[in-house]
Amino acid sequence: MPRFTFRQFVVITVLTFGLFHQLTLFICDKDTTKGPSNTTIEVVITCATNKRILNITKKSDSKTLEKLRTLLGSINKTSEESYIRFNLISYEEEIPRIESVLQSTIGLNKKITYRFESLNRIAESYRSEINLSKNYTWSGDQRFKASDVTFHLRPLFPKIFSYEKVIALDVDLDFRCSIKLLHKQFENLYENNIAALAYNQSPYYRRAFRSYRIKNPGTHIGDFFPGYQGLNTGVMLMNLEKMRSSKVYNSYFTHASLKTLFRKYNMTSLLGDQDFFTVLGAEHPDLFYILDCTFNRQMDSFEFSHSLFDKYHKCDEDINIYHGNGDSIIPSSNVDP
Numbered sequence: 109m110p111r112f113t114f115r116q117f118v119v120i121t122v123l124t125f126g127l128f129h130q131l132t133l134f135i136c137d138k139d140t141t142k143g144p145s146n147t148t149i150e151v152v153i154t155c156a157t158n159k160r161i162l163n164i165t166k167k168s169d170s171k172t173l174e175k176l177r178t179l180l181g182s183i184n185k186t187s188e189e190s191y192i193r194f195n196l197i198s199y200e201e202e203i204p205r206i207e208s209v210l211q212s213t214i215g216l217n218k219k220i221t222y223r224f225e226s227l228n229r230i231a232e233s234y235r236s237e238i239n240l241s242k243n244y245t246w247s248g249d250q251r252f253k254a255s256d257v258t259f260h261l262r263p264l265f266p267k268i269f270s271y272e273k274v275i276a277l278d279v280d281l282d283f284r285c286s287i288k289l290l291h292k293q294f295e296n297l298y299e300n301n302i303a304a305l306a307y308n309q310s311p312y313y314r315r316a317f318r319s320y321r322i323k324n325p326g327t328h329i330g331d332f333f334p335g336y337q338g339l340n341t342g343v344m345l346m347n348l349e350k351m352r353s354s355k356v357y358n359s360y361f362t363h364a365s366l367k368t369l370f371r372k373y374n375m376t377s378l379l380g381d382q383d384f385f386t387v388l389g390a391e392h393p394d395l396f397y398i399l400d401c402t403f404n405r406q407m408d409s410f411e412f413s414h415s416l417f418d419k420y421h422k423c424d425e426d427i428n429i430y431h432g433n434g435d436s437i438i439p440s441s442n443v444d445p
């Protein structure tokens with residue numbers, strides 16, 4: 109007897125009953141959320157504002173909490189089958205407000221737990237590593253977001269956490285499919301891959317690599333797919349075990365090696381650790397597995413008027429995870445039960 113996936117079943121059912129308009133609906137393939145494994149998925153979310161103390165009376169601060177509410181609510185809704193532990197990195201002073209968001213979004217879900225990791229302590233313990241990162245991936249201009257310590261933490265996760273693997277998420281995401289489907293992508297990593305990320309979906313790095321591109325005509329660096337578009341850290345699968353044991357990766361925690369790397373690509377760097385991973389991926393493509401665009405669909409249309417925007421932004425499949433980067437609008441969910 110032929111076996112149909114849930115998605116095929118829906119399409120067939122819809123066609124059979126002639127409900128053509130329903131074809132625009134996207135329903136996750138539930139088969140992929142099943143399976144014998146009930147291992148806990150470790151998720152790391154950094155939740156803090158540039159203002160240091162989260163204060164919901166300030167507009168931008170309450171926006172961060174609203175984003176967290178959307179993210180956690182969407183995971184609670186789509187990931188019924190999954191055991192998840194959220195590891196929230198935040199300033200100790202912010203914990204009560206964040207905890208109330210956790211309670212109201214996942215509080216009743218017995219399969220989900222959470223814990224906090226003190227940003228005060230991390231900033232103290234890793235002061236020199238953070239300094240080093242800031243020195244190369246931030247212009248020094250306070251107006252740019254990488255002035256904030258939270259934009260320099262991801263490279264340190266293998267040191268901060270003792271887990272084997274984690275999924276690192278930005279706060280401005282909206283899940284349309286189970287996190288189990290995302291976690292399953294770990295199985296696709298090749299031996300040398302230490303992490304998985306989707307490409308950045310705008311010509312941002314084309315401009316950032318401009319001087320390298322002028323010096324190296326015909327290079328794929330900064331070019332649109334199948335070129336190297338640069339990486340987006342909004343959704344990142346990290347194999348911490350491999351990161352800890354990678355000689356190549358760990359050689360980049362010195363001033364000398366970062367200087368050589370950033371000199372070679374001469375990148376105008378403003379975005380903190382996303383720029384670090386992007387330059388590292390240019391030099392060592394084998395370190396990274398490229399996630400499908402559907403796992404990090406970036407909605408920022410900031411560079412919409414760029415003549416090549418569409419080439420970088422292309423992503424035609426059903427979206428698993430939306431990313432409202434740059435405060436962009438995420439389409440409303442059409443699978444509300």
Ligand SMILES: *[C@@H]1O[C@H](CO)[C@@H](O)[C@H](O)[C@H]1NC(C)=O
Binds near residue numbers: 146147148
């Ligand atoms: C997974 O299932 C096994 C047996 O089915 C159980 O002993 C174990 O506690 C479960 N793990 C979690 C994280 O619930």
Ligand SMILES: *[C@@H]1O[C@H](CO)[C@@H](O)[C@H](O)[C@H]1NC(C)=O
Binds near residue numbers: 161163164165166
């Ligand atoms: C929150 O912000 C308001 C307005 O800026 C300020 O008056 C208040 O003292 C702040 N509260 C805390 C706890 O920081």
Ligand SMILES: *[C@@H]1O[C@H](CO)[C@@H](O)[C@H](O)[C@H]1NC(C)=O
Binds near residue numbers: 216
């Ligand atoms: C989260 O998901 C669980 C399990 O599906 C559900 O019982 C609960 O009502 C949801 N919401 C909250 C706030 O936990």
Ligand SMILES: *[C@@H]1O[C@H](CO)[C@@H](O)[C@H](O)[C@H]1NC(C)=O
Binds near residue numbers: 235236239
């Ligand atoms: C980090 O940088 C700041 C200023 O840029 C400096 O004051 C501080 O001493 C540095 N700390 C370390 C450990 O390098």
Ligand SMILES: *[C@@H]1O[C@H](CO)[C@@H](O)[C@H](O)[C@H]1NC(C)=O
Binds near residue numbers: 239240363367
């Ligand atoms: C920052 O970069 C400058 C120039 O490359 C270098 O002289 C300085 O030592 C660096 N500082 C740190 C903390 O790495």
Ligand SMILES: *[C@@H]1O[C@H](CO)[C@@H](O)[C@H](O)[C@H]1NC(C)=O
Binds near residue numbers: 319371
């Ligand atoms: C790096 O780029 C700048 C412009 O952004 C340029 O002036 C400089 O000559 C470049 N340096 C190297 C070593 O290519």
